[in-house]
Amino acid sequence: MNLKTKMERTSKSFCHWQRKAFGCLIGRRERKISGVMESTLKEMRNGESVLDMTDERGVGGGVGDIYGEDRATEDQLLTPWSFTIASGHSLLRDPRYNKGLAFTEAERDAHYLRGLLPPVILSQEHQEKRLMHTLRQYQVPLHRYMAMMDLQERNERLFYKLLIDHVEELLPVVYTPVVGEACQKYGSIFRRPQGLYISLKEKGKIFEVLKNWPERSIQVIVVTDGERILGLGDLGCQGMGIPVGKLSLYTALGGVRPSVCLPVTIDVGTNNKHLLEDEFYIGLRQRRATGQEYAELLDEFMSAVKQNYGEKVLVQFEDFANHNAFELLKKYGTTHLVFNDDIQGTASVVLAGLVAALRLVGGALADHTFLFLGAGEAGTGIAELIALEVSKKTKAPVEEARKKIWLVDSKGLIVSSRKESIQHFKQPWAHEHEPIKELVDAVKAIKPSVLIGTSGVGKTFTKEVVEAMAALNEKPLILALSNPTSQSECTAEEAYTWTEGRAIFASGSPFDPVKYDGKVFIPGQANNAYIFPGFGLGIIMSGTIRVHDDLLLAASEALAGQVTEENYEKGLIYPPFSNIRKISAHIAANVAAKAYELGLATRLPRPQDLVKYAESCMYTPVYRQYR
Numbered sequence: 001m002n003l004k005t006k007m008e009r010t011s012k013s014f015c016h017w018q019r020k021a022f023g024c025l026i027g028r029r030e031r032k033i034s035g036v037m038e039s040t041l042k043e044m045r046n047g048e049s050v051l052d053m054t055d056e057r058g059v060g061g062g063v064g065d066i067y068g069e070d071r072a073t074e075d076q077l078l079t080p081w082s083f084t085i086a087s088g089h090s091l092l093r094d095p096r097y098n099k100g101l102a103f104t105e106a107e108r109d110a111h112y113l114r115g116l117l118p119p120v121i122l123s124q125e126h127q128e129k130r131l132m133h134t135l136r137q138y139q140v141p142l143h144r145y146m147a148m149m150d151l152q153e154r155n156e157r158l159f160y161k162l163l164i165d166h167v168e169e170l171l172p173v174v175y176t177p178v179v180g181e182a183c184q185k186y187g188s189i190f191r192r193p194q195g196l197y198i199s200l201k202e203k204g205k206i207f208e209v210l211k212n213w214p215e216r217s218i219q220v221i222v223v224t225d226g227e228r229i230l231g232l233g234d235l236g237c238q239g240m241g242i243p244v245g246k247l248s249l250y251t252a253l254g255g256v257r258p259s260v261c262l263p264v265t266i267d268v269g270t271n272n273k274h275l276l277e278d279e280f281y282i283g284l285r286q287r288r289a290t291g292q293e294y295a296e297l298l299d300e301f302m303s304a305v306k307q308n309y310g311e312k313v314l315v316q317f318e319d320f321a322n323h324n325a326f327e328l329l330k331k332y333g334t335t336h337l338v339f340n341d342d343i344q345g346t347a348s349v350v351l352a353g354l355v356a357a358l359r360l361v362g363g364a365l366a367d368h369t370f371l372f373l374g375a376g377e378a379g380t381g382i383a384e385l386i387a388l389e390v391s392k393k394t395k396a397p398v399e400e401a402r403k404k405i406w407l408v409d410s411k412g413l414i415v416s417s418r419k420e421s422i423q424h425f426k427q428p429w430a431h432e433h434e435p436i437k438e439l440v441d442a443v444k445a446i447k448p449s450v451l452i453g454t455s456g457v458g459k460t461f462t463k464e465v466v467e468a469m470a471a472l473n474e475k476p477l478i479l480a481l482s483n484p485t486s487q488s489e490c491t492a493e494e495a496y497t498w499t500e501g502r503a504i505f506a507s508g509s510p511f512d513p514v515k516y517d518g519k520v521f522i523p524g525q526a527n528n529a530y531i532f533p534g535f536g537l538g539i540i541m542s543g544t545i546r547v548h549d550d551l552l553l554a555a556s557e558a559l560a561g562q563v564t565e566e567n568y569e570k571g572l573i574y575p576p577f578s579n580i581r582k583i584s585a586h587i588a589a590n591v592a593a594k595a596y597e598l599g600l601a602t603r604l605p606r607p608q609d610l611v612k613y614a615e616s617c618m619y620t621p622v623y624r625q626y627r
């Protein structure tokens with residue numbers, strides 16, 4: 001079969017599949033089809049497989065308007081489906097392939113762009129410079145967020161180029177803390193859907209709804225039900241900003257291709273009175289469905305995901321409330337490839353920081369005593385991973401290792417004699433002790449060397465609490481992990497000032513360096529963004545089928561291993577985010593190595609050099625040339 005015939009057949013079957021599966025409305029003038037046929041033929045000749053081409057949709061092929069009625073058959077008018085690969089105006093409107101002013105003269109000729117762009121031709125670097133210049137003019141952080149989202153919707157590669165090249169500057173914009181405000185105002189700033197909304201209205205149809213998404217080979221899903229967005233509480237359907245933000249980090253930080261990422265928000269209502277009354281709220285206007293109704297929707301979703309995308313799609317649960325988060329992880333942990341970022345990702349990143357901090361504070365992990373404020377997903381998740389690591393290192397049973405870990409919740413220190421019932425995920429931490437109500441008294445009684453805040457409630461590490469830590473320890477380790485910045489247990493400045501510059505401090509949201517007593521202190525950011533992108537890459541590249549605690553420990557170990565002497569000298573327990581792609585490759589490699597060792601990896605043969613392999617798998621945002 002000659003190449004052109006093959007191409008036409010591919011085109012036809014893709015069309016058929018797209019009609020069936022996607023329902024994308026695409027129509028083109030015939031001359032444009034032939035123009036693109038030529039370029040895709042050339043791509044094929046240049047060694048790109050049909051699969052790669054359809055996966056990335058070749059030169060174009062995105063969702064466009066129905067331009068081609070004049071050419072459409074009667075059938076197409078009744079059922080408005082047709083197939084083409086974008087060029088001309090629709091190419092400029094397709095964020096995956098649009099390059100804006102960077103289209104070359106040859107591309108402008110070949111893809112019907114003449115006259116649609118002003119004469120100037122810019123390099124990607126020049127575009128990047130211009131956009132950074134514009135972004136920096138916005139004084140309001142939310143405006144920067146909106147500008148970045150617009151860019152993502154306009155020119156995806158340029159968006160990722162900016163994010164990767166200016167990661168330290170832009171991470172707080174597309175991620176915590178600004179994403180928190182964006183979710184709060186999502187209804188007002190909503191422009192285009194950036195992920196799939198699955199509400200109670202879609203019950204019974206989720207399998208088909210997933211097919212409405214314009215990509216078919218999905219490898220990572222981040223899903224939320226919006227009930228506990230960061231430390232901001234129930235934001236219902238507006239939690240969508242979180243899966244969108246997390247997945248953009250999968251790509252920017254972990255190199256996972258954007259086309260294989262799917263953000264999902266499950267909308268079962270909200271109990272947020274303010275949102276229910278907000279005229280701009282975008283979700284279901286009802287109180288949250290619970291119990292069987294909730295469980296059935298989730299179950300249908302999880303089954304549909306497996307049916308559509310197979311066994312190896314990674315489902316990351318994000319920002320579910322405690323009562324569902326533990327339940328879902330347990331329920332689907334044995335049947336699906338699931339990962340809870342708030343329980344497991346946070347645990348892995350904090351353990352890495354603690355292991356690294358031993359270089360600064362001395363002793364082994366087993367020598368330290370840990371006190372948590374907050375006994376939800378993050379608190380109990382971190383506590384358990386510390387206990388597992390201590391148990392592995394000391395060969396003591398995990399029950400023994402748990403004894404030096406104490407948790408305080410809203411009722412005070414969790415102790416076995418507590419009168420009220422203790423939720424199941426807190427029970428391992430209910431040690432024998434007399435009840436204590438206040439955190440500061442718990443600090444004085446338990447004498448921790450490490451204080452970790454995961455309660456989602458801001459300003460709870462008061463001066464008294466921090467001073468008590470400083471009185472007990474030469475170098476108190478203080479982690480204020482709650483997000484966004486407004487919910488942080490204390491600020492970096494408070495931690496350094498109240499400990500007279502002796503604290504080793506890290507927080508969930510970023511803080512600027514602090515000057516105290518003539519010295520500059522650089523706070524660390526103990527955020528799961530260090531872990532999940534590389535962790536996910538490791539899972540995907542090795543074809544791992546289940547998440548195991550040892551994979552989390554492997555991720556921690558890899559992250560701690562990336563802290564350099566130079567970082568330690570500055571008092572840092574995390575490496576800077578500017579190296580994150582390299583860090584992610586190391587995390588991915590260590591996770592994959594462990595998965596192969598445990599027999600969980602299905603991609604064979606195992607690559608020899610996993611770091612190199614991870615790097616070679618990573619998406620880069622540099623423009624492709626369209627011939």
Ligand SMILES: O=C([O-])CC(=O)C(=O)O
Pocket residue numbers: 176229230231319341342482483508527528
């Ligand atoms: O998103 C973040 O910054 C960390 C996180 O998962 C959370 O706080 O829920």
Ligand SMILES: [Mg+2]
Pocket residue numbers: 230318319341342
């Ligand atoms: Mg989260």
